Amino acid sequence: MNLAPLQFGSVKIEWPVVLAPMAGYTDSAMRTLCLEQGAGAVYTELTSAEGIRRDSEKTFQVLDAAKGEHPIAGHLFGRDPEAMAEAAKHVEQSGVFDWVDINCGCPVKKVVSRGAGAALLKDLDHMAKIIAAVRAAVSLPVSVKTRIGFNQDSADHLEIAKVVEGSGADMIAVHARLAKNFHGGDPDWEKLGEMKAALKIPIIGNGGVLEPADAERMVAASGVDGVMIGRGAIGNPWIFERVKSVPPASSGPRSPLEAGGTSLGERRAMMAEHLRRLVELNELKRKASSRPVKYSPEEAACIQFRTHIPYYVKGLFDKKQLLMKLVHLLTVDAIMEEVDILTEKNDDGRT
Numbered sequence: 001m002n003l004a005p006l007q008f009g010s011v012k013i014e015w016p017v018v019l020a021p022m023a024g025y026t027d028s029a030m031r032t033l034c035l036e037q038g039a040g041a042v043y044t045e046l047t048s049a050e051g052i053r054r055d056s057e058k059t060f061q062v063l064d065a066a067k068g069e070h071p072i073a074g075h076l077f078g079r080d081p082e083a084m085a086e087a088a089k090h091v092e093q094s095g096v097f098d099w100v101d102i103n104c105g106c107p108v109k110k111v112v113s114r115g116a117g118a119a120l121l122k123d124l125d126h127m128a129k130i131i132a133a134v135r136a137a138v139s140l141p142v143s144v145k146t147r148i149g150f151n152q153d154s155a156d157h158l159e160i161a162k163v164v165e166g167s168g169a170d171m172i173a174v175h176a177r178l179a180k181n182f183h184g185g186d187p188d189w190e191k192l193g194e195m196k197a198a199l200k201i202p203i204i205g206n207g208g209v210l211e212p213a214d215a216e217r218m219v220a221a222s223g224v225d226g227v228m229i230g231r232g233a234i235g236n237p238w239i240f241e242r243v244k245s246v247p248p249a250s251s252g253p254r255s256p257l258e259a260g261g262t263s264l265g266e267r268r269a270m271m272a273e274h275l276r277r278l279v280e281l282n283e284l285k286r287k288a289s290s291r292p293v294k295y296s297p298e299e300a301a302c303i304q305f306r307t308h309i310p311y312y313v314k315g316l317f318d319k320k321q322l323l324m325k326l327v328h329l330l331t332v333d334a335i336m337e338e339v340d341i342l343t344e345k346n347d348d349g350r351t
Ligand SMILES: Cc1cc2nc3c(=O)[nH]c(=O)nc-3n(C[C@H](O)[C@H](O)[C@H](O)COP(=O)(O)O)c2cc1C
Pocket: 020, 021, 022, 023, 024, 025, 045, 046, 103, 105, 106, 145, 175, 183, 206, 207, 208, 209, 210, 228, 229, 230, 231, 232
């Protein structure tokens, strides 16, 4: 599949197939693995502008974890334009990030109840103020991650596109579902095409790219300048390179063992490396923190890794049973031992 490099301001994404921000997943461990496996760019997890203002240690940790990962966006949410501008300045001054991204699409209660994220889709005037305030505060490029609308009665995708571009954003990434639908239902890639036609700034399409061939289909349907992958990359960092190299004809139905075309051996090695990076990340956080903590870095890493494992072994095991087995395991050795027992049962001798 061919995609031209995507440029906005000083940011150039050579291969514009990028990792979506996913709270609870896309920490530095997952981001670095995806970058190494061909992701064109990454975003931090969702970071509260108010949190940065309050100097919250935890908030800083989300942002500060990023070192040497490029290109990377500092992904911010908030309601107050002034706090968002301040947070954007912090992102810029840290010297770690290539651009600032504003979340205008998160539908979770914690965010929407504060009037931020997807709530901004019901108040485009306010959304415009936030984007303009961030734009004025930094010289880094600014992007917006949003949706095609909040619900059927709110502003539509074209109004959203107009406001985002008119407020000074340099790029827009759009999840092709209404916020009220969370992740359910088919994404509406046609609307991405209509936004592309209406916009001068580049647009990255998002939503429903679970297989390499889906990326091709999205681009063919919409003409977007880039593709953003979320759930399809969990436990499957290989997907970014595969979008480039796997012809659509070969991406038909597969046996569970070949899901993603990755051998069990490769998957086991990636799991071990992912876990190792999580331990390292937690050790770094521990050193930087003065707070009392309940779990050791290794235990914290094992807990964080639990939700990734079912994706790495997708199709091979009953997810519920697997999670029940893993829930008590708090050492890397115990987890990898369990992974080995499980994968040996399914090994077809190729790995
Ligand atoms: C567990 C999870 C966490 C997410 N967290 C965020 C987030 O922090 N910020 C955001 O803009 N979108 C977030 N999203 C939405 C994704 O970025 C993406 O828009 C969505 O999953 C659709 O893409 P996909 O079909 O490729 O998964 C999250 C999605 C999931 C599944």
